[in-house]
Amino acid sequence: MGHTTESSWVPSVTLRVGVGTEDVAALLLGADGRVRGDADMVFAGQPAHPSGAVRHDKASLSLALHEVEPEVERIVIAGAAGGQSLAAMAPDRAVVLAYLVPAPDDARAVVFGEFYRESGGWKFAGIGKGYASGLAELVTAYGVEVAEEAAEKPAPGLVKQPVAAPAAAGPVSLTSVEKLPAGGGTAGDDGGHPAPSGTAGGADASAGSGxxxxxxxxxxxxxxxxxxxxxxxxxxxxxxxxxxxxxxxxxxxxxxxxxxxxxxxxxxxxxxxxxxxxxxxxxxxxxxxxxxxxxxxxxxxxxxxxxxxxxxxxxxxxxxxxxxxxxxxxxxxxxxxxxxxxxxxxxxxxxxxxxxxxxxxxxxxxxxxxxxxxxxxxxxxxxxxxxxxxxxxxxxxxxxxxxxxxxxxxxxxxxxxxxxxxxxxxxxxxxxxxxxx
Incomplete structure (x- = not known):
């Protein structure tokens, strides 16, 4: 199911991304196409990335593309198959992209699309790939290690589970995800995008301001x-x-x-x-x-x-x-x-x-x-x-x-x-x- 659309540029600003379902998640991927650790999953059970650049809020995602760490090359948007489209809105409420996903047949989870870096800015590409076994199968494809009990009973959505011990860097277990505080207040780190930003140059006061x-x-x-x-x-x-x-x-x-x-x-x-x-x-x-x-x-x-x-x-x-x-x-x-x-x-x-x-x-x-x-x-x-x-x-x-x-x-x-x-x-x-x- 699904198809890939032609890539399109998006502004490097804070985008509000929705897919028509509350079970929406973001996976932050490195150059190898895999998550670096459990913090690189953002969903209802873990609503904020430590960098503060990606958040889950009110059944949608907030992507501050100008805040994304330079080590993150792609941000995959996934969710339950109930969603039929992906839309992104800029801070001024302008819709910057909309992608329709064909109705799934036997798929329980879908990769709607991904935001990826190019030439100092960000692009979006629609994907629309379905996974019959649900989100557990989907996230496994991106380096998430799904615990055995979760794999045996795949749920349509991601559910926060009790944490037995702090997870080490590496593959993420769906049964060991804890809520992380948003990052903030630090100076001199090396996190962040581009741009492009996609991020933005100069003053913008009134015409008479020199x-x-x-x-x-x-x-x-x-x-x-x-x-x-x-x-x-x-x-x-x-x-x-x-x-x-x-x-x-x-x-x-x-x-x-x-x-x-x-x-x-x-x-x-x-x-x-x-x-x-x-x-x-x-x-x-x-x-x-x-x-x-x-x-x-x-x-x-x-x-x-x-x-x-x-x-x-x-x-x-x-x-x-x-x-x-x-x-x-x-x-x-x-x-x-x-x-x-x-x-x-x-x-x-x-x-x-x-x-x-x-x-x-x-x-x-x-x-x-x-x-x-x-x-x-x-x-x-x-x-x-x-x-x-x-x-x-x-x-x-x-x-x-x-x-x-x-x-x-x-x-x-x-x-x-x-x-x-x-x-x-x-x-x-x-x-x-x-x-x-």
Whole structure:
């Protein structure tokens, strides 16, 4: 039963995923296509992954794709065969994907589809594979070790069982799953996505808040962008050009006003800074600090978007750690990653909030559809940095768009490699089109 649909990109934001049945589960898989341990199963009996990126809540799943640990390559969505479709909704309640599953015949459990990483972002592929023996058989296929008594009497759903002893890392037993607390409050770990994020770049305050000064400040700090060893390629094809050195991601989590000091894993030079902030009717801002512990130029982020998610590029200083000052009301996460982890702009790309994007294609026209915030307001701007010789940003970026409110526009893109800084105060969609020449 079932079939595989053509893969489609999804925004690297927090998605609410439902399959029409309460018996829905997520399996977080490593590069080998298997779970790493019992914590990598999220279902009603174990409703939160330790990273906090995946949660089971009210018969649906919450996937914070921008929070997923880098070791996780795929997230499989499974459930009882009663569900006939999978749908995912963005924080602004826009439906970003819907996949219909053929009615099962003798199957008791179904793998609806999977989210997987590609080119620094996330894609979804429908699967629709059924398992006649139920979820116990299904999860076994992904490295879960089902206890003998559970295998003899396969249940249509996953049920929390008493725990005899803490489970060690490795195969998961359905009879030894305990409820785990959500992760939080840690700084300096190496968890987290990408992107892409799928995650998000720049400030998104009102049009009169000094956007030109912000962009000029970024441009000035980027002039010394020269790649080091272990650089990450611009694209999968291995063409010449790099976007800075590679390094292990840094993540910090907290709540309220804070100062974040990035550790020594992050080298000097341009880096991708991603941030999320929970809650509605609130405010979030981030600024870099200079050697005198004072604000170093305009804000990296300045937003009143609900459930904010964003990314931008900043210069990590030489000889001292990068430090960020956060103005926040609620829980936040900040992640620092190589610039090469930013989402690639190709085809149609959708997002929510500010985002740093990479473009490596030929000259093209870029169609921009800016939906704005919940009231249709908000500011949108697009700055274009040429990356000279694949290593150094242009000192004078081009301002391609600078408007307020809902907007549809088409702007020209030169050939890549480019770094695009989209300052989006709401939902947006970008489509790359071949020019008429």
């Amino acid at each position: 956007k030109t000064g912000w962009a000029s400040s970024v441009a000035g700090r980027m002039q010394g962008w020269v790649s080091g060893g272990g650089a990450r390629a611009l694209d999968e094809g291995g063409e010449s050009g790099v976007f800075g050195p590679d390094f292990k991601p840094f993540t910090a989590k907290g709540e309220g006003d804070s100062v974040v000091t990035v550790d020594s894993r992050v080298p000097a030079g341009p880096v991708l800074v991603e941030a999320t902030h929970q809650g509605a009717d609130t405010y979030f801002a981030a600024l870099a600090l200079d050697a005198n512990n004072e604000d170093d130029g305009p804000s990296l982020f300045s937003s009143q978007l609900p459930d904010f998610t964003g990314s931008t590029v900043v210069e990590a200083p030489e000889g001292r750690p990068l430090r960020l000052r956060l103005a926040a009301y609620n829980a936040w996460t900040v992640r620092v990653r190589p610039v090469g982890a930013a989402r690639r702009l190709r085809g149609t790309l959708k997002g929510y909030g500010p985002e740093a994007l990479l473009f490596t294609g030929a000259p093209a026209d870029l169609a921009i559809d800016f939906k704005g915030d919940k009231d249709g307001d908000g500011h949108v701007a697009l700055w274009c940095h040429k990356v000279a010789d694949g290593t150094v940003l242009s000192p004078r970026p081009t301002l391609l768009l600078n408007k307020t409110g809902r907007r549809q526009a088409t702007v020209p893109l030169p050939g890549g490699p480019l770094l695009l800084l989209l300052l989006g105060g709401g939902r947006w969609s970008l489509t790359v089109r071949e020019p008429d020449f």
